Structure formats: C-alpha cells, structure tokens
Amino acid sequence: MKKFVLQKEEPRKRPEDYSIPYADLLNKQQQDAVFHDKGPALVVAGAGTGKTRTLVHRVARLVESGVNPNNILLLTFTRRAAKEMLNRASNILDERCRQVQGGTFHFYCSLLLHRYSEAIGYPSNFTIIDIADALEVIQFVRTQLNLHKKKKRFPNKNTLRNIISTCHNKNLDLRVVLLEEYPQFLEQEEKILKVVEGYQEYKERNFVMDFDDLLINTRELLSKNDDIRKKVASKNEFVMVDEFQDTNKLQAELTELFSSVHGNVMAVGDDAQSIYSFRGADHQNIMDFPERFKGTKLIKLEENYRSTPEILEVANNLLKQANYKFDKQLYSNIENGELPALVQSSSEHDQSRFVTQAVLQMREQGMELNEMSVLFRNGRDSFDLEVELNRKNIPFVKYGGQKFTEAAHIKDVLAHVRVLVNPMDTIAWNRVLMLLDGIGPKTAQDLFEWIRLANNPYRLDLSDTTSQSYIDQLKELSKLLVDLKENDHSVSKVVELVVGYYRDFCKSRYDDYPKRLKDLEAFINVSESFTSLPKMLEELALDPITATAVDTEQKTKEEAPLILSTIHSAKGLEWRHVFIIQCLDGIIPSAYSVEDEEQLDEELRLLYVAATRAKEMLYFSYPVLAQSAYGDYFTQQSRFLKDINSELLEEWKLVEEETNQLSDGDQQQLPE
Numbered sequence: 001m002k003k004f005v006l007q008k009e010e011p012r013k014r015p016e017d018y019s020i021p022y023a024d025l026l027n028k029q030q031q032d033a034v035f036h037d038k039g040p041a042l043v044v045a046g047a048g049t050g051k052t053r054t055l056v057h058r059v060a061r062l063v064e065s066g067v068n069p070n071n072i073l074l075l076t077f078t079r080r081a082a083k084e085m086l087n088r089a090s091n092i093l094d095e096r097c098r099q100v101q102g103g104t105f106h107f108y109c110s111l112l113l114h115r116y117s118e119a120i121g122y123p124s125n126f127t128i129i130d131i132a133d134a135l136e137v138i139q140f141v142r143t144q145l146n147l148h149k150k151k152k153r154f155p156n157k158n159t160l161r162n163i164i165s166t167c168h169n170k171n172l173d174l175r176v177v178l179l180e181e182y183p184q185f186l187e188q189e190e191k192i193l194k195v196v197e198g199y200q201e202y203k204e205r206n207f208v209m210d211f212d213d214l215l216i217n218t219r220e221l222l223s224k225n226d227d228i229r230k231k232v233a234s235k236n237e238f239v240m241v242d243e244f245q246d247t248n249k250l251q252a253e254l255t256e257l258f259s260s261v262h263g264n265v266m267a268v269g270d271d272a273q274s275i276y277s278f279r280g281a282d283h284q285n286i287m288d289f290p291e292r293f294k295g296t297k298l299i300k301l302e303e304n305y306r307s308t309p310e311i312l313e314v315a316n317n318l319l320k321q322a323n324y325k326f327d328k329q330l331y332s333n334i335e336n337g338e339l340p341a342l343v344q345s346s347s348e349h350d351q352s353r354f355v356t357q358a359v360l361q362m363r364e365q366g367m368e369l370n371e372m373s374v375l376f377r378n379g380r381d382s383f384d385l386e387v388e389l390n391r392k393n394i395p396f397v398k399y400g401g402q403k404f405t406e407a408a409h410i411k412d413v414l415a416h417v418r419v420l421v422n423p424m425d426t427i428a429w430n431r432v433l434m435l436l437d438g439i440g441p442k443t444a445q446d447l448f449e450w451i452r453l454a455n456n457p458y459r460l461d462l463s464d465t466t467s468q469s470y471i472d473q474l475k476e477l478s479k480l481l482v483d484l485k486e487n488d489h490s491v492s493k494v495v496e497l498v499v500g501y502y503r504d505f506c507k508s509r510y511d512d513y514p515k516r517l518k519d520l521e522a523f524i525n526v527s528e529s530f531t532s533l534p535k536m537l538e539e540l541a542l543d544p545i546t547a548t549a550v551d552t553e554q555k556t557k558e559e560a561p562l563i564l565s566t567i568h569s570a571k572g573l574e575w576r577h578v579f580i581i582q583c584l585d586g587i588i589p590s591a592y593s594v595e596d597e598e599q600l601d602e603e604l605r606l607l608y609v610a611a612t613r614a615k616e617m618l619y620f621s622y623p624v625l626a627q628s629a630y631g632d633y634f635t636q637q638s639r640f641l642k643d644i645n646s647e648l649l650e651e652w653k654l655v656e657e658e659t660n661q662l663s664d665g666d667q668q669q670l671p672e
C-alpha cells in the first residue's frame with residue numbers, strides 16, 4: 001500500500017490570511033477582539049467605539065475561518081439588532097453568515113424550550129404571555145385568594161408583578177426584595193407569597209409562560225438535565241453577547257450554561273450605557289465577568305469613530321457628574337464640528353416648530369430625513385411634535401411607546417389564534433368568551449372548566465352550561481374555531497377569517513372603530529409573512545410591532561422617514577443630527593429618580609446614550625413654560641445640562657420672524 005501524507009492545515013491566525021482586509025477596516029484593539037481565538041473575552045468599550053462593527057467582523061472572521069455558522073450564537077438586546085448585524089456580516093463576507101443563530105436571550109430560550117419542553121413538564125405548544133396578560137392572571141389569583149378588597153394596604157397587580165419579576169431577575173428571595181424595595185409591604189409577606197405561588201400554579205396548569213419564565217425555565221432545563229445542556233452547549237462553539245451591561249444575573253448564568261462545553265464566550269458592553277436596571281439589569285455583570293469566566297482576556301476600545309470632538313466633550317462632561325464614576329475619556333480623530341446647541345423655547349409647541357423647521361432646512365440642504373432623529377425620555381414627550389410634523393407633512397416613524405400588538409383590538413384577534421394553538425390558554429379563552437354578550441368572568445370560568453375536559457374544546461355549542469341568551473353566539477364562535485382547526489388555512493387566511501368574525505364586535509365596542517378596522521386590515525397583511533400560527537404568536541410576543549410602524553408603512557415607501565424614538569429604543573443607533581427634546585428636570589431626570597443616587601445616575605447615563613447617538617450635530621432643547629391642567633408654569637432646565645461646562649455648549653435663542661429687524665445675527669428665526 002502507498003502512503004500519502006496529508007499536511008496539517010495551519011489555522012489562519014493573521015489578518016492577512018483572510019479575504020476581508022481586517023487590518024484596513026479595524027484598529028488594533030478591534031482586531032484583537034476579532035481575532036481572539038479560544039476562551040473567554042470581555043470587550044469593554046465606550047459609545048461609538050465600534051462594538052457593533054467588531055462583532056460583525058468577528059462573525060465574518062469565524063465563518064471565514066471555517067467555523068460552521070450554525071455553531072455560532074450571537075445574543076443581542078433586540079432581534080432587530082441581531083438581524084442587522086448578520087445582514088452586515090453577510091454583506092462583507094457571504095450568505096453563510098445568515099445561518100448564524102442570532103436573537104435575544106428570550107428568543108433563544110423560547111427556541112430551546114419549545115424543543116425540550118417535555119423535560120420540564122410543559123407541552124411544546126405552550127404559549128408566551130405578555131405583561132398585560134400576566135397582570136390579568138395576577139389580578140385573577142388575587143381575587144381568588146380574596147385579597148382584592150383588603151382594608152390594609154396590599155400591593156396592586158402592577159406592584160405584585162414587579163415584585164415577582166425582581167425576585168426572578170435579580171435572583172433574590174421575596175423577603176429581600178420586600179426589605180430593599182417595598183418595606184411598606186413586609187407585613188404582608190405571607191399573603192404576597194400566596195399570590196406568587198398561585199400565579200406560578202396558574203401558569204403551569206394552563207401551559208403558559210411569561211417573559212421571565214422563558215429565562216428561568218431554560219436555566220432549570222439546562223442545569224437539571226446534563227444531557228440536554230451538553231447537547232446545546234456542544235453546538236455553541238462560539239458564543240457572543242452584545243450589550244452585556246444590560247443583562248441581568250439570570251442572563252449571565254445562562255451565558256455560562258450556553259457556553260459550558262467549549263468555553264468560547266465573548267461579552268461586549270459599556271458600563272456607562274447601562275439603562276435597564278428597572279428590568280433587573282445589573283451593570284455589575286460586566287465587572288463580574290472575569291470572575292465568572294476564569295482566564296478572561298480583557299480588550300478595551302477607546303477611540304470613538306462616530307462623533308465630532310465637540311459632541312464627545314459634552315458626553316464626557318456629562319459622565320463626570322455621575323456619583324458612581326466611570327474611568328472613561330473617549331476621544332475622536334474626526335474633524336471638528338459645531339458646538340452642540342442648547343435651545344431654549346418659550347413653549348413646547350415652539351420647541352416642536354423649531355425641530356420641524358430645522359429638519360426641513362436640513363432636508364433642503366440635502367440631508368435625508370432618516371439621517372436625523374428626535375429623541376425623548378418618554379413616549380408621550382413627542383405628542384406635540386407629532387402633530388406639528390403631520391401638519392407639515394413630514395413622514396416619521398416612532399420607536400418605543402405602545403406596541404401595535406398591545407392594542408386591545410389586536411389582542412382580541414390574537415386571542416382567537418392563541419386558543420387554536422393552545423386550548424389550555426385560559427387567558428385567551430377569557431378574552432374570546434367575554435366578547436360575547438351576556439358572558440362575564442363567572443360564565444367564562446364555567447365554560448373553561450368544560451373546555452378543559454372536552455373531547456373537542458372548540459365545540460362550545462355542545463357544552464352543558466349554555467344559556468339561551470348566548471347559545472347562538474356560541475354556535476357562531478364554534479363554527480369559526482372548528483373551521484379554523486380542521487382546515488389547513490394559511491396563516492393570513494386564519495387571521496382574515498378571525499377579523500371577519502370580529503368586525504362587528506369591534507364596531508359595537510369602540511367609537512373609533514374605523515381606525516381600528518384599518519389596523520386589522522394592516523394586521524392581515526403583516527400575518528402574510530408567517531409560515532405557521534405558533535411561529536407567528538411566538539414572534540409577535542417576543543418582538544412586538546410598533547404601532548406607528550404600521551401606520552406609516554405607506555408613507556415610508558415614498559421617502560425614508562424622520563426617526564422619533566424614546567432614548568431606550570435608540571440604543572446602538574446613530575444619526576448625523578440628533579435633537580433631544582424636553583430636557584427638563586422632572587422628565588430627564590424623571591421626577592421619580594431624583595431621591596435616589598443610583599437611579600439618578602441611570603438617568604444621567606440615559607442622557608449620555610442619547611448624546612452619543614449624534615455624529616455631526618447635537619441639540620438639547622427645552623421649553624421654559626409648560627402646560628398643566630392648572631395652567632402654565634415655569635420649568636427647570638435639566639440639572640444635567642446646567643452642570644455641563646458652559647463653554648462646551650452654544651445657547652440658541654428662538655425669535656419670531658416678525659421681530660426680524662431686532663434680531664442679531666446669531667438668533668434663529670422661526671417663520672409661522
């Protein structure tokens with residue numbers, strides 16, 4: 001026999017071994033991260049220093065070096081972020097990058113749970129409930145336990161949900177959470193515990209999980225089933241987690257479980273941009289990373305490639321005010337620009353006129369609308385501006401605020417789909433049944449008891465608890481559900497048939513039904529993109545569509561719209577010009593945070609995140625007069641702006657056009 005000696009293939013290690021010119025595209029530290037090989041690594045980086053760019057190139061580099069894209073897991077804060085990163089990676093390398101597993105922790109956990117649910121006693125068709133549903137269940141449990149009419153102060157359903165969620169996300173006992181955050185309810189600990197247990201039982205009995213359960217049950221699944229953990233973690237040859245500063249303790253534990261076979265985990269984050277502590281996020285997670293993952297390589301990115309030095313100076317100056325100090329001083333080699341503007345207007349409406357006119361001016365000078373954004377602390381802070389933009393026919397989209405799928409009429413339609421997928425979903429059945437005249441909570445409950453035991457839960461017309469007053473309506477409902485269950489309709493056909501059935505309910509329940517019916521038509525269109533009902537429910541629960549994204553769909557085809565966004569939803573994004581409106585004390589920082597140093601710091605970081613979105617020009621604006629039900633009152637500029645070194649900002653004064661003759665050259669004029 002003849003021997004042929006196969007040469008060992010040298011792994012490609014250096015940038016020049018690859019097809020993508022990494023050395024030209026990335027600085028030294030970014031390359032260190034991209035070419036980091038095995039073992040844990042932590043990339044700590046400031047705003048605009050290229051974290052996203054680094055992750056995108058790392059995905060491409062791993063795929064290029066022969067790693068099976070299916071064996072790479074990229075966890076991001078939103079699904080949109082994962083999709084965008086994988087798109088970019090496939091643009092710089094090739095289509096293989098699209099096969100990388102990418103999404104949020106919740107999304108990935110939901111995927112694993114659907115696959116292995118039986119190991120934790122759930123069927124694979126469990127449904128995911130959103131916050132509104134969770135509140136309904138908590139209220140139900142509270143009522144069942146007769147705790148709803150207590151004379152003594154007892155937490156309301158929102159507080160109860162927050163308490164439960166804090167216990168889970170921060171991994172704390174009920175007593176500790178009560179002691180630290182709700183001492184006024186300590187006396188009621190036993191009763192609160194009963195609600196917690198009742199809520200848990202309810203979810204298990206009805207095969208539903210809330211968002212926290214997705215993470216908790218995955219931890220249970222993987223920590224109690226070693227075979228499954230090994231299987232999952234063996235597949236995850238490389239794990240990357242973006243925005244690590246906004247993960248909670250549970251997510252840090254999950255990261256460890258997901259990467260427990262190969263140990264190749266890279267976390268990327270910026271402690272100065274941690275803005276989600278209200279969801280249990282813990283910026284300490286970054287500091288603890290090297291502790292959790294022994295042998296961590298630390299990589300720091302400090303050069304900012306986004307903003308002019310003037311914008312960065314202001315951002316650095318903001319951070320200096322933090323009680324908890326960050327050792328960050330970002331620098332940039334970008335050409336100098338204008339000083340960020342501090343724009344004072346006489347009223348909120350004048351502020352809206354200013355933003356609208358400044359946007360129009362920039363558009364006339366050739367800037368696309370979607371290269372500009374308006375950011376604000378709360379969804380409602382842009383209401384006045386939205387009216388003004390509509391008046392001037394400026395198309396816009398709004399990120400953050402109420403979600404389309406949270407609107408009552410969309411939830412009604414989705415409830416019908418949910419009972420088709422999971423006939424044990426009581427919350428959805430309640431919604432479906434209580435639409436019918438004459439059916440209240442008690443009858444709905446009785447009917448559900450019948451459904452639970454019935455051979456065919458959709459033949460409600462056969463139930464023995466029916467009364468003449470609603471039997472005809474039950475027959476109608478049965479006819480619809482049996483048809484949907486027995487026929488193999490496409491997803492959009494199912495939605496269309498449910499909407500057809502629901503139309504009359506919508507008309508009789510809501511005065512503004514024309515707008516709602518239009519939404520429902522839009523929803524039928526949206527549903528066309530889904531291949532199965534369970535998939536649609538899962539995707540909509542984990543990645544809700546924003547209301548205005550649907551409203552403005554038509555307009556966006558004509559011209560890419562201006563972006564309006566809450567600061568929380570602006571994370572990771574950038575624009576040439578950024579307007580931050582309503583920079584007022586009581587708004588940012590919010591009135592609720594001023595008593596608490598830690599919360600105040602988080603508000604400051606929020607303003608920092610907003611400011612560091614700007615590439616060329618940044619405007620902070622605030623009105624001096626605000627309106628309330630009791631009349632106009634004088635406002636206070638945000639304390640964070642007052643403390644910025646005044647030389648770093650240029651004050652802008654708005655004057656009306658008529659006063660033209662009196663104005664000096666530096667004043668900005670507002671035409672009517």
Ligand SMILES: Nc1ncnc2c1ncn2[C@@H]1O[C@H](COP(=O)(O)OP(=O)(O)OP(=O)(O)O)[C@@H](O)[C@H]1O
Pocket residue numbers: 025026027030045046047048049050051052053054270273304305306571572573574612
């Ligand atoms: N080495 C580089 N050379 C040129 N441009 C770069 C480089 N690194 C990053 N950039 C550019 O700088 C900008 C900011 O990068 P990126 O969005 O990746 O930063 P980030 O750290 O994720 O920001 P943030 O956390 O503030 O959202 C982008 O426009 C990016 O293309």
